Amino acid sequence: MAPSFDTLTEQDFHEEEEEEIDFSDLKEQFEVKLEEGLDTFVVIDGLPVVPEDSRQKLVKFLLRKLNTIGHTSEDAVFMPLNDKGMSEGFAFVEYETPEQALAAVKQLHGVPLDKKHTLAVNKLMDIERYGREGRIEEEYHAPEVEPFKEKEHLRSWMADANARDQFALYRNDKVGVFWNNKSNPPENVVDRAHWTQLFVQWSPKGTFLASVHPQGVQLWGGASFSKQKQFPHPFVQLVEFSPLEGYLTTWSSRPIQVEEGQPILTFEEDGKNIIVWDIESGKPLRSFVSHDLAAGPAAEGEVQPKKKVQWPAFKWSADEKYVARMLQGQSISIYEVPNMNLLGRTSVKVEGVNDFEWSPATVTREGVKQYEQLLCFWTPEIGSNPARVAMMSVPSKEIVRTRNLFNVSDVKLHWQSQGAYVCVKVDRHSKSKKSMATNLEIFRVREKGVPVEVVDSLKDTVINFSWEPNGSRFVLITTGETPTGAAVPPKTAVSFFAPEKKGNTAGNFKLVRTVEKKTSNGIYWSPKGRFVVVATVHSQSNFDLDFWDMDFEGEKNEAEKDLAANLQLMKTVEHYGVTDIEWDPTGRYVVSSASVWTHSMENGWNLHTFSGNTLSENPTEKFKQFLWRPRPPTLLSKEEQKQVRKNLREYSKEFDEEDRYAVDIANTAVVEQRKRVLSEWLAWLRREKEIQAEEREAFGLSEDADSPKLAKDARVGIQQEGDTVVEEIVEEIIEETEEVIG
């Protein structure tokens, strides 16, 4: 049984925790808390020793400090005196609430009262607990250093001799990780029942596999997929990694209720939905209440539609130094990581802000000395103010570029993977608000002054848009107006765009080709660019996958000779009920899959090459998820990569040889196997026949005991000859002519 959250009882869960860290002291802390209810008390040490008459003065002085945190009064401060009538240098203070007391401990501890005296603030409970006799040993014992234990290499899969890729497969109750073996059956690494409760997710560089349980998230890694980390967020539903795998955001629709005995969550997390975790330490950095997105306006007399969850709630900058989230219509809050303080102590007020996106990479902009992170956001039209798209530089919070737009119904922001362009897809309505059209406003981020290029040759609305990874081409899908009540989804058109060839920099974006009368709705670029799969997914009636090559090495269309693209459809395949399409991280394979989460017909996954040759079909009952394990970026320098590309032919010879050898071996194995099976079968048959003959003799039956009795006699009655000739007359009209006489 897999060591997973759900197979463990609540108790097991804690036991396991205890093996790693001894929480008994913390447990005690929580046990005592409710019993005594002295949470509002703090003890202040380090006060000056004063005689009785100046005690009052000291208390008043002290109160000024104390009241900066919470509410307390003179009566609530108790400063005992000793026999000599002098104060002892400490005082007991009662706050109104435990939270205030907690805050006082956090913020006043170590704060200087004057030049000589520094406050030492502790909870009364802590004094009780740790200060009681016997609790602390008199002699110092050096803590035992645990012997070093070799940990599993978290990137061991990268060392595969054949550079194969791994994938996670979630079907029925089982999650397995497999090696991809091309057309041969995949090789299993691990396969565990009930490994996850909701879904699995790889971290962006493939180091961890996250499993999601009602008790929280677990991360698995290393060659044997051992447990690496646990993040106990009760009833967690969504998980998001930061781009460099440093942090993890978890969300649950249920506000957290911190209960006693919870070793990691503290009262800080109570009532929150979102926790940002530090993966390395396994501790929460900060927790938040989620801001839901406003739903569309409710029709009259109807119940207000449900609010949408904003996810990812927190968006990370490419360098993982900042994380931001939006309060829709009001502001963007940018936090510095890891201290999670607001950048510049305030949120960026942006009236009406609707969406924002970080640049996925740090952009080297022309004419800028310090390359900063870029963030793009947009606001709709408010009153007479136009809609606006703006680009902000962080941390300077300087607005780099803005652009005003009119008649806007919706805007989507699409960054190119290197941050070189951001395409603003603007859905516009006509003045009468009856027809819709889409404009593309492409910001050329790298160029000086960030010029904007407008592509407005599109008649219809764009339903999907996708940049070529690390490239400057894009594919979009448009659709016409849907007649209301139409049963058939409208036809779509797929358009390919490429820049004009113009020296080193990319020229203007031009349409390469439009393919009309499609049903496609999904665009899936190879992670290495050049190849793109355009497919119809989640459809009842169409399930085609078109494999396109943008740099076809063949004859080029004369009309497209100025464009940096040579478009060619390589192959079209069908996969019934396809719901998801995923490229492997190297861009060699594509997997199309039909998940039971969407429908229950013919679930399973098919493996294709980048050019659309189907290598294997794997119908799988209750298939849920197929996920390629991502790879970290290459460690080779640009020069080294170039070298590899140059010598590719040499290398591929070697690999081809290996492939042939592998095929030979496999074929021989199959033939051998078949030979064996066949000879076994024939032997069995012979033996069986012998037994039958023996038995027949033993029973004294004749050779034809199994043949029909009285057959000869009976036959005569039915048929005269042994064979029947069935005559069939077939009439065929060869020609028909009509003649009118007279």
Add this chain to the structure above:
Amino acid sequence: MRPILLSGHERSLTQIKFNTDGDLLFSTSKDKVVCAWWSANGERLGTYSGHQGAVWTVDVSPNTVLLATGSADNTVRLWNIKTGECVKTWDFPTAVKRVAFSPDGSKLLAVTEKRMGFLGTIAVFDIAYGDGELNNLNVQADEPSLRITCNESKATVAGWSYLGKYIIAGHEDGSVSQYDPKTGDQLENVQAHEFDHQINDLQFSPDRTYFITASKDKSAKLMAASNLAILKTYKDYVILGGGQAAMDVTTTSARQGKFEARFYHKVFEDEIGRVRGHFGPLNTIDVHPAGTAYASGGEDGYVRIHHFDKPYFDFMYEVEREQLRK
């Protein structure tokens, strides 16, 4: 391989059967009618009417003289194939789900349903063939010569092994058992298929030393008649005896052609081909005794006869070819 479509039934097919020569094909259906067809061209020879309920099963005597049918009207009827008259009727307390002649035609078994307090049974009758001139066919025993009661799980299908030595029965719980047809003792019981996945069909090889079962667990198994050892397993075998449950039918019916007959290599367990065409689940199939054709009967009320083409006969694994050359 253009099929011949036989549309003589108004309701779903329950069983089809070639005679020993393969020139005739008999089909039964829920519409109470039994039909006889010429297998070569699909022409209807005639019908046998008289049953009052859905006809579940049919078998032809090895000499093509008598036809036995079992029905939901709780009877087994014996017909004169040539004349179409009913020569004998046996009454049972419950419906009859399967009839089968012994290899020499001297015995007939009938599997009865478990219902209304009656346990499922397998009844065996001695069959007489009159004077050899097709006269006096109605002289038959009134009582079964043997009655096997299935105490545990009811039998759904049954048949005779070589020499009539064993009666092999498939059960509702997915097990297969072996009975002695002389004493009625159960000799062997094997849980061949997944538990509680009913066995829908059971057919013997020509020499009756092994047989194949089809079950609701979507697999078919080849088993030895002598000791019930499982020899081969064929996965996803959805066709034999309508392995697909009615519940799934609605979800897959959106796609025509999902209902298909699949061909497997008997020895290597590989799938070698599929034939589509029915627009309902396939309930029953039978193969021509000479192996030149096969017929399938579907929930859609049609029987399709497929005569194999040359490539089918030419198809051979390299290993087999080698074997043949030796």
